[in-house]
Amino acid sequence: MPSSFTRRCFMSLCASAAVVAAGTRLLGPTVAHAADAPDAFPMPPLPYPENGLEPAISARTISFHYGKHTAAYYGNLNKAVAGTPMATMKLEDVIKSVAGDPAKAGLFNNAAQSWNHTFYWAGMKPGGGGTPPAKVADALSAAFGSVDACVTQLSDAAKTQFASGWAWLAKGRENGKDVxxxxxxxxxxxxxxQGYTPILTIDVWEHAYYLDYQNKRPDYVQAFFDKLVNWDEVAKRL
Incomplete structure (x- = not known):
């Protein structure tokens, strides 16, 4: 008899796969293109080996999360835009152009998830965490009072996001001021x-952490800040 964890993990992975499959069904008809035609949006390689984030995130998790889920989003996206004007657009512009359109929900989901995941992967590094560089520390202290206050607020957002989703640190303008x-x-x-530019994200879909942390999302979030976050990349994005 399989353990409750095995059943839960299997159900989680199946649910994630169902979301990807549903996105494929919602994409609608696409224009066929030659087999040798390059993808409009090639999936970027991981910026580290599959085992590069161990022990915080296992190679097995990366093999599913990047090799299956992220790859499926990019595959569905490229099928949807092949032979259309969107194939020549920036991915961010594709996302913005179809956001909120129920008829384009499948395209939006796959385009946004492709972008979100690539942004997430680049926001981590082997041996990450630690003290952020002065540029980041100063910006976070100015906005939140301290680096720790920002980390606490972002961690709380990741822990409390109901069901699947993302927690973000983002910049923008409100009432004429940079925020x-x-x-x-x-x-x-x-x-x-929503008019904001992401700076950092934490993926809290279950497929991001369940094989390693089961239902202990807070432990995954803690490991993200202690061992994974790429503060140098955050500095470039500010």
Missing amino acids: LKVLKTGNAETPIT
Whole structure:
């Protein structure tokens, strides 16, 4: 008899796969293209080996999360835009152009999830965590009072996002002033459709952490800040 963890993990992976499959069904008809035609949006390689984030995130998790889920989003996206004007657009512009259109929900989900995941992968590094560089520390202290206060607020957003989604540190303008703020979004939603520019994200879909942490999402979030976050990349994004 399989353990409750095995059943739960299997159900989680199946649910994630169902979301990807549903996105494929919603994409609608696409224009066939030659087998040798390059993808409009090639999936970027991981910026580290599959085992590069161990022990915080296992190679097995990466093999599913990047090799299966992220790859499926990019595959569905490229099928949807092949032979259309969107194939020549920036991915961010594709996302913005179809956001909120129920008829384009499948395209939005796959485009946004492709972008979200690539942004997430680049926000981590082997041996990450630690003290952020002065540029980041100063910006976070100015916006939140301290680095720790920002980390706490972003961690809380990741821990409390109901079901699947993302926690974000993002920049934008409000009332004529530049701001840094913490946001959370459900499913494939992204701050770029809300007028904000993401700085950092934490993926809290179960497939991001369940094989390693089971239902202990707070432990995954803690490991993200202690061992994974790429503060140098955050500095480039500010």
